Structure formats: structure tokens, C-alpha cells
Amino acid sequence: MATIWLRRSRTIAQSLKHKYGLTGILGLEGCNSFQNLHASSPSSTNHDRHLLVSTYKYSTTIVSDKRLKSTVALKHLDSTAFASDSDDEQALDFPGGMVSYTSEMQFISESQEKRIPCYRVLDDNGEIINGSDLELVSKEVAVKMYNDMVTLQMMDNIFYEAQRQGRISFYLTSMGEEAISIASAAALSTEDYILPQYREPGVLLWRGFTIQEFANQLFGNKADYGKGRQMPIHYGSNKLNYITISSPIATQLPQAVGVAYSLKMDKKDACVVTYTGDGGTSEGDFHAALNFAAVTDAPVVFICRNNGWAISTNVSEQFRSDGVVVKGQAYGVRSIRVDGNDALAVYSAIHSARKTAISEERPVLVEALTYRVGHHSTSDDSTKYRPVDEIEYWKSARNPVNRFRNWVESNGWWSDTEETELRSSLKKQLLQAIQAAEKTEKPPVSDLFSDVYDVTPSNLREQENQLRETINKYPQDYPSDVPV
Amino acid sequence: MATATTFITRGRRVVSSISRRRFSSSCQNAIQQQQQEKSQPGGGKSLNLYSAINQALHIALETDSRAYVFGEDVSFGGVFRCTTGLADRFGKSRVFNTPLCEQKARKFHIKFCFMQGIVGFGIGLAAMGNRAIAEIQFADYIFPAFDQIVNEAAKFRYRSGNQFNCGGLTIRAPYGAVGHGGHYHSQSPEAFFCHVPGIKVVIPRSPRQAKGLLLSCIRDPNPVVFFEPKWLYRLSVEEVPEDDYMLPLSEAEVIREGSDITLVGWGAQLSIMEQACIDAEKSPTLVALQEGISCELIDLKTLIPWDKETVEVSVKKTGRLLISHEAPVTGGFGAEIAASILDRCFLRLEAPVARVCGLDTPFPLVFEPFYMPTKNKILDAIKSTVNY
Numbered sequence: 001m002a003t004i005w006l007r008r009s010r011t012i013a014q015s016l017k018h019k020y021g022l023t024g025i026l027g028l029e030g031c032n033s034f035q036n037l038h039a040s041s042p043s044s045t046n047h048d049r050h051l052l053v054s055t056y057k058y059s060t061t062i063v064s065d066k067r068l069k070s071t072v073a074l075k076h077l078d079s080t081a082f083a084s085d086s087d088d089e090q091a092l093d094f095p096g097g098m099v100s101y102t103s104e105m106q107f108i109s110e111s112q113e114k115r116i117p118c119y120r121v122l123d124d125n126g127e128i129i130n131g132s133d134l135e136l137v138s139k140e141v142a143v144k145m146y147n148d149m150v151t152l153q154m155m156d157n158i159f160y161e162a163q164r165q166g167r168i169s170f171y172l173t174s175m176g177e178e179a180i181s182i183a184s185a186a187a188l189s190t191e192d193y194i195l196p197q198y199r200e201p202g203v204l205l206w207r208g209f210t211i212q213e214f215a216n217q218l219f220g221n222k223a224d225y226g227k228g229r230q231m232p233i234h235y236g237s238n239k240l241n242y243i244t245i246s247s248p249i250a251t252q253l254p255q256a257v258g259v260a261y262s263l264k265m266d267k268k269d270a271c272v273v274t275y276t277g278d279g280g281t282s283e284g285d286f287h288a289a290l291n292f293a294a295v296t297d298a299p300v301v302f303i304c305r306n307n308g309w310a311i312s313t314n315v316s317e318q319f320r321s322d323g324v325v326v327k328g329q330a331y332g333v334r335s336i337r338v339d340g341n342d343a344l345a346v347y348s349a350i351h352s353a354r355k356t357a358i359s360e361e362r363p364v365l366v367e368a369l370t371y372r373v374g375h376h377s378t379s380d381d382s383t384k385y386r387p388v389d390e391i392e393y394w395k396s397a398r399n400p401v402n403r404f405r406n407w408v409e410s411n412g413w414w415s416d417t418e419e420t421e422l423r424s425s426l427k428k429q430l431l432q433a434i435q436a437a438e439k440t441e442k443p444p445v446s447d448l449f450s451d452v453y454d455v456t457p458s459n460l461r462e463q464e465n466q467l468r469e470t471i472n473k474y475p476q477d478y479p480s481d482v483p484v
Numbered sequence: 485m486a487t488a489t490t491f492i493t494r495g496r497r498v499v500s501s502i503s504r505r506r507f508s509s510s511c512q513n514a515i516q517q518q519q520q521e522k523s524q525p526g527g528g529k530s531l532n533l534y535s536a537i538n539q540a541l542h543i544a545l546e547t548d549s550r551a552y553v554f555g556e557d558v559s560f561g562g563v564f565r566c567t568t569g570l571a572d573r574f575g576k577s578r579v580f581n582t583p584l585c586e587q588k589a590r591k592f593h594i595k596f597c598f599m600q601g602i603v604g605f606g607i608g609l610a611a612m613g614n615r616a617i618a619e620i621q622f623a624d625y626i627f628p629a630f631d632q633i634v635n636e637a638a639k640f641r642y643r644s645g646n647q648f649n650c651g652g653l654t655i656r657a658p659y660g661a662v663g664h665g666g667h668y669h670s671q672s673p674e675a676f677f678c679h680v681p682g683i684k685v686v687i688p689r690s691p692r693q694a695k696g697l698l699l700s701c702i703r704d705p706n707p708v709v710f711f712e713p714k715w716l717y718r719l720s721v722e723e724v725p726e727d728d729y730m731l732p733l734s735e736a737e738v739i740r741e742g743s744d745i746t747l748v749g750w751g752a753q754l755s756i757m758e759q760a761c762i763d764a765e766k767s768p769t770l771v772a773l774q775e776g777i778s779c780e781l782i783d784l785k786t787l788i789p790w791d792k793e794t795v796e797v798s799v800k801k802t803g804r805l806l807i808s809h810e811a812p813v814t815g816g817f818g819a820e821i822a823a824s825i826l827d828r829c830f831l832r833l834e835a836p837v838a839r840v841c842g843l844d845t846p847f848p849l850v851f852e853p854f855y856m857p858t859k860n861k862i863l864d865a866i867k868s869t870v871n872y
């Protein structure tokens with residue numbers, strides 16, 4: 001960086017030379033390359049900058065039953081910063097654009113005065129707030145969204161219970177966060193790829209993964225696409241463009257950028273949506289992913305479900321920033337904070353984010369504020385580390401499913417009778433699915449050895465033969481529901 | 485995944501899944517047997533493994549005001565309860581999963597999920613002469629920290645010409661099978677770390693061992709990776725002296741004497757091996773017709789730098805060697821032991837060195853009983869080695 005100063009101010013250069021004998025240190029190459037850069041004319045850089053700024057003023061046509069309004073993205077860059085100030089001695093021509101000088105030693109504050117506001121459309125009672133920006137949702141879509149949210153709730157109740165009865169080894173609910181996965185899925189096309197964390201089975205549900213398919217994975221039977229190899233809730237579906245969940249946190253995020261880049265290169269009318277929790281944002285992979293996405297102009301939407309907790313770690317212990325949304329700007333990623341318990345707001349934000357990602361070829365970060373109403377998983381008891389009334393508040397007063405139901409009902413699209421019918425039919429389907437999944441045999445022993453590579457290498461063939469001999473000799477050592 | 489806490493409330497579930505799978509019930513018997521044999525009277529209170537670790541951590545913090553415990557969820561006790569009570573007793577500035585801003589002028593920021601952060605932070609803390617005791621929630625999640633461990637911790641002393649060291653660093657991580665952990669809550673990654681000069685790798689087999697070895701690791705002037713057998717956290721119970729005691733590192737222990745074959749293992753696998761030894765004793769063979777096979781069982785305890793001499797002396801006596809570990813056989817630490825002993829005992833060996841290990845597949849959920857190096861697999865290998 002010393003070269004910059006040398007180029008900009010001969011006096012400083014001289015004094016540096018005196019002080020540190022810098023001429024010997026600075027390679028000629030360094031100086032030259034910087035001069036070349038400078039020679040590429042500051043005016044053209046300014047011009048580029050203006051272009052850039054004008055693209056920020058995009059507007060989306062949004063149809064609302066209450067009001068029509070266009071959304072203007074936050075202006076991140078001040079378009080007037082360099083317009084009147086073309087004196088290149090007053091500004092530093094630096095890769096990425098002109099940087100103005102200041103003699104004021106001012107540190108950028110660690111936080112903004114006000115927290116970034118949270119975009120919402122529905123108030124607590126499920127009524128559309130006057131003047132909201134929103135994407136219209138048809139009756140059909142709205143009713144399916146509500147149906148799926150209820151299905152997710154019922155699935156969570158009944159599968160959770162099945163775990164408590166010892167029928168499956170593990171389970172993890174989406175309670176309190178139903179709106180995020182369902183509404184975001186609703187705003188996407190099924191051509192869009194999903195790289196999930198683990199609390200987004202709602203996306204699969206929306207795309208048509210059946211209750212039986214969920215149950216098969218949970219029981220690890222031979223109909224499980226993962227062939228019983230992973231713990232319960234690690235769903236995946238090639239058919240539905242939902243890449244199989246893996247347990248390590250945040251690893252999916254940089255992968256999502258790679259998938260998105262490929263979609264872009266193939267000129268697909270599709271983007272990638274990847275999910276993470278608030279805890280996931282503390283992993284290095286989160287930061288690498290945002291930066292990579294920005295630099296590669298990848299059409300990827302990062303959705304962070306900020307549900308307040310990462311197992312027992314509260315967000316106040318997770319980061320000191322204003323949540324997650326502010327991290328986008330540091331990486332040059334457009335970002336928005338939405339109320340994750342407002343299905344309409346999530347739907348509208350993701351609809352718009354998807355459009356941006358694909359048409360402008362750029363990543364978007366969406367922070368959805370919500371709350372993990374359930375325990376982290378069946379292995380956790382969250383009352384040990386958080387107050388019960390906090391859980392109760394989010395479960396009742398801020399319940400996303402009830403809020404959405406109020407809105408759907410107010411449109412005359414849903415009634416109590418439909419509600420009762422839906423719930424009782426779901427209960428039946430779920431119990432049947434559990435029974436069927438439980439009865440279905442496990443995948444065969446050969447599935448232990450397949451898929452380690454495309455073709456099973458000799459060491460594994462040898463080990464399989466040995467294992468079969470051992471099984472013949474000691475059948476009592478092995479579970480009887482796994483076909484040999 | 486998803487389940488960091490999977491195993492907290494699972495003590496009972498482990499047992500029940502064990503009784504469903506007979507292979508595992510033999511493991512449970514073995515553990516009980518081992519407990520009966522090993523617990524010496526008057527040795528202190530009967531403790532399970534996680535409580536023994538908890539006791540060691542209490543002592544470590546008590547005896548050294550420059551000792552710190554940190555990692556994911558440790559302030560509420562950790563997902564396996566190993567750190568229970570520590571934050572209350574020693575304060576949030578010494579036991580934390582969080583920044584402890586309210587209390588001290590100096591703030592420690594440790595992000596909960598940041599594995600590379602946890603270890604990097606620990607290295608820095610240790611480099612300043614502190615005892616940094618880091619917990620990684622599962623050994624399966626240690627890999628983001630691999631760079632910090634391999635390139636930083638292991639070479640900190642060497643690369644500075646011994647001007648600096650991070651010897652006060654101890655990284656604890658639960659490892660191994662647990663009956664229902666699938667890919668990411670079951671792995672045994674010890675061999676990766678045994679390939680790294682500059683760190684020590686230690687694995688205890690029981691509560692008493694865990695306490696004494698952990699205290700040695702914490703006080704050892706080298707960075708140590710300490711893998712805890714999570715299957716045994718609740719299952720393994722024995723008398724543990726209440727006082728502050730240390731067990732030597734790099735010293736293997738003959739835990740069962742025998743004359744026909746030497747078995748070498750570590751951690752949870754030893755109880756399975758012990759059961760196989762007991763059964764082998766009841767099987768008459770060509771070599772030892774009347775008595776059955778007499779097996780010598782060695783707990784290696786420290787994997788690097790390991791105690792070759794104890795294994796060598798034993799193999800020179802028995803003429804046979806069997807190594808067993810849960811990690812995949814290919815490239816496992818068993819291979820290193822086999823090569824070294826072949827080198828030292830070539831002319832004394834009467835049979836090829838046998839390895840009974842995990843398969844060369846990812847760790848599978850429903851196939852776990854098939855994947856595991858079970859008692860009967862070991863028993864068969866003992867017999868075929870002795871009858872070679």
C-alpha cells in the first residue's frame with residue numbers, strides 16, 4: 001500500500017524515503033503497476049460508478065390489493081460523492097473506485113444508531129398494514145401455504161411424539177418457524193435449487209415431498225432415498241432439487257454459491273436458495289460464502305433464520321452486530337431484514353430477492369427474525385437455559401401460523417370446518433405413514449458398501465465378503481430387520 | 485448436524501438400543517465386567533465418565549488461576565454435561581461459550597460455532613502462558629479447526645525455535661460410536677491427528693483413567709487432543725479417587741495378562757476387546773488345547789507419542805498381535821502399530837498382525853452393527869491368528 005501514498009503525494013513519499021529509506025524496499029514493478037492503474041483515467045471510473053448507482057435504483061412492480069408501490073433499494077453509494085470533485089489530488093484512485101480523502105480521523109462506528117428495521121406486511125392480528133409493499137398472493141397459493149404450514153405443525157407434533165415413544169431415534173421440529181420455509185418455498189420456482197440447513201423441511205413439503213417420504217427417512221427404511229445411512233431429519237430429494245442435508249453447520253453455504261454460479265453459466269432461469277441459522281453465521285463458511293457470492297455475481301439467496309438461539313447460545317452471545325442483515329453490506333451483498341413470522345412478508349421479500357438474484361445476477365441476503373419455539377431437538381431441554389414465558393410468548397402471541405390463518409380467513413378463503421377436517425385427515429395420514437414406514441424393512445447390507453465410490457473398490461468388496469461370513473456365523477449379532 | 489444435544493438425555497436410550505442389538509449388549513456386559521474387575525476398593529466415589537471429566541476440569545480450574553474452559557455451549561454444562569457447574573463456580577470469565585463483556589475490562593470473544601475460532605483462540609490464550617481447555621462438541625466437527633491444529637498448534641514451538649509455544653492447549657472432543665449417531669456423531673478421527681508431529685493424542689478408557697489422563701494433558705507442556713469415548717459417558721462407572729492425581733502420558737498399560745496373543749486398543753473399543761479375550765479363554769485351540777487362548781490386552785492410552793516398548797515386550801512374549809479400532813481400517817492408527825511392531829519383532833512373530841477395525845465406508849446409521857469391529861469379529865481374528 002505504500003505505493004499508493006507515493007503516487008499520490010510526492011511530499012509524503014519524500015518524507016517516507018527519508019524516514020525509512022523506502023526506495024530500496026519498493027519494487028519498481030509495484031510502482032509501475034500502480035501508475036498503469038491510475039492512467040486508466042479517473043473519469044471512466046466515475047462514469048462506471050454512476051452506472052452502478054443507477055442500477056441500484058431498480059423498481060419492482062408490485063401488485064397489492066391495498067396499494068401499489070415500487071420498492072427502492074437502499075442507496076449504498078452516494079452518487080454525488082465524486083461528481084463535483086474531479087481533482088484527482090483530492091481523491092485516491094483505488095481499485096474499485098475513487099476514495100476521497102479526509103483529514104478528520106474518524107473511526108466508523110461499530111453500529112448504526114438505529115437497528116435495521118424489520119419488513120412486515122401483516123400486523124399481529126393478521127391484517128395487512130396500510131401502505132405495505134407486497135406481492136399479491138392468489139387464493140390458491142395462500143390456501144396451499146396455510147395447508148402446508150398446518151401439515152408441518154402436525155408432522156412436528158406427531159413425529160416428535162414418535163421419537164418420545166422410542167420409535168425413531170431423533171427428531172427436530174420447525175415449530176415457530178413454519179412461515180419461513182413454507183412462504184419462501186412458495187415464492188420460488190421448483191427449478192430453483194435448495195441447499196438447506198436442517199430446519200427447513202417446509203420447503204420439501206411445499207414441493208410435494210409426501211408424508212410417507214418424510215416417514216421413510218425418519219425410519220431409515222429401504223424406501224429412504226438416503227438408504228438409512230444418516231440420522232433422522234437429514235432429508236434430500238434429487239427430484240425436488242433439494243440437496244441432502246448434512247449435519248455440519250454452514251457447509252452448505254459456499255456450496256450454494258458454486259451451484260448458483262453453474263446455473264448462471266448455464267443461463268438457467270433459476271437461482272439457489274440456501275438456509276442457515278443465526279449460529280451458522282459464526283462459521284467461517286458463512287463469510288466465505290457471502291464474499292464468494294458477491295465476487296462471482298452468483299444468483300443465490302441466503303436466508304438466515306435468526307431464531308434467537310443456537311442450542312443454548314443466545315444471539316446476544318453469538319454476535320455483537322445488529323444481527324445478520326448488516327453483514328451483507330460489508331461483503332457487497334444486498335440485504336433485507338424481514339419478520340420471519342409474517343408469511344406474506346417472507347413471501348414478498350423472497351419473491352423480490354429471487355428476481356434480483358436472477359435478473360441482476362447478484363446474491364441477496366435475507367435475515368428472517370423468528371423464534372425457535374421448540375427445543376433444539378429431541379435431545380435438548382431448552383427450559384434449562386431460557387425462560388418459559390419467553391417461549392410461551394412466541395408460541396402464542398407471535399405464532400406465524402395463526403397470524404397467517406387470520407389473514408386467509410379474513411379473505412373468506414378458510415373456515416373452521418375446513419380446519420377441523422384438515423387436521424383430522426392429516427393425523428390419520430401421519431399415523432398411517434408411521435406404521436407403514438415402521439413395517440418396511442431396512443435397506444440391505446449391500447447398501448452399506450455401495451456409493452462410497454461410483455464403483456465399489458476391491459478393499460470394500462473384500463470387506464463385504466468377510467462381513468457376510470461373519471453374519472452367517474453370528475446371525476444373533478445383527479439386527480433381523482436388515483436383509484443380508 | 486442437528487443434534488449436538490442428541491446424547492444428553494440419551495443414557496437410557498443408549499442402553500435400550502444396546503439391548504436391541506445383541507452385539508452391543510456384549511459391549512455392555514464387557515463394561516460391567518470391566519468395572520467389577522478394575523474398581524479397586526477405597527478408590528473414591530463411584531463416578532461415570534462425564535462426571536470424572538467434570539471433576540478433572542474443576543480441579544484444573546481450581547489449581548491454576550490461569551486455566552480457562554471454553555467451547556460450544558459449555559457455560560450451561562455442555563451437551564454431555566462435562567462442564568456442569570464450572571461457570572457457576574469459576575465465573576463466566578473463565579468458563580464460557582460467549583463473550584463475557586459485562587464482567588471484566590478484558591473481553592474474550594469466542595463465537596459459539598466457530599471451530600477454527602475456538603482453537604485459534606485457544607492457541608493465543610495458551611501462548612500467553614495460560615491453560616486453555618477447549619471443547620469441540622463432537623470430534624466429527626473438529627475439521628474446520630484442522631488447519632489451526634495441524635499448521636498452527638503443532639508447529640508453534642518448532643517454527644519459533646522454541647521462543648513460543650502453545651503447550652497449555654488441550655482440545656477435548658467426544659468421539660466414536662454411540663448406537664444412533666450416523667455419519668456426523670460417530671466418527672473416530674484420531675489417525676488424522678496421529679500424523680501430526682507436535683501434538684499429543686490421548687484417549688481414556690474409563691472414568692478413573694479419564695480424570696487422571698485429562699489432568700496430565702491439561703498440565704502437559706504440549707498441545708494435546710483428548711478424545712473422549714462418548715458411548716461411555718454414562719455407561720462406564722467406576723470408583724474414582726476424589727483427589728488431584730495424574731496418570732502418565734505415553735505409557736501404555738497391560739490391563740489383562742496373557743501369553744498367546746497381544747491385543748492393542750484404546751478408548752471404548754477396549755471393553756469389546758476384553759469381552760473377546762474372555763470368550764477366547766474359553767475356546768480351546770490347536771495351540772493351547774486345554775486352557776483356551778490366553779490373551780494379553782494393552783490399553784495404549786496415548787497414541788502419539790506412543791509406548792512402543794510395552795507393546796514390543798508383550799509381542800515378544802506372545803508372538804502374535806491384534807489391533808482393533810472403530811475408525812476405518814485403511815490408514816488407521818492400527819497400520820502404524822503393525823508396521824512398527826513388524827519392524828521390531830519380525831523374527832518373533834508367528835502370524836501376520838491382525839487388524840479388526842471399522843469398515844472403509846462412511847459411518848452408517850442403520851448399518852452401525854455391521855460396520856463395528858464387534859466382539860465376535862475380534863474373537864474370530866484371535867482364533868485364526870493363534871491357529872495360523
Ligand SMILES: Cc1ncc(C[n+]2csc(CCOP(=O)(O)OP(=O)(O)O)c2C)c(N)n1
Nearest residue numbers: 247248249277278279280310485486488625
Ligand atoms: C460444525 C458444527 N459444529 C457444531 C454442530 C452442533 N450443532 C448442531 S445444531 C447447532 C446449533 C446451530 O444453531 P443455528 O445455526 O442458530 O440453527 P438453529 O438450530 O437455531 O435452527 C450446533 C452447534 C454442528 N452440527 N456442526
Ligand SMILES: [Mg+2]
Nearest residue numbers: 277278309310
Ligand atoms: Mg438459531
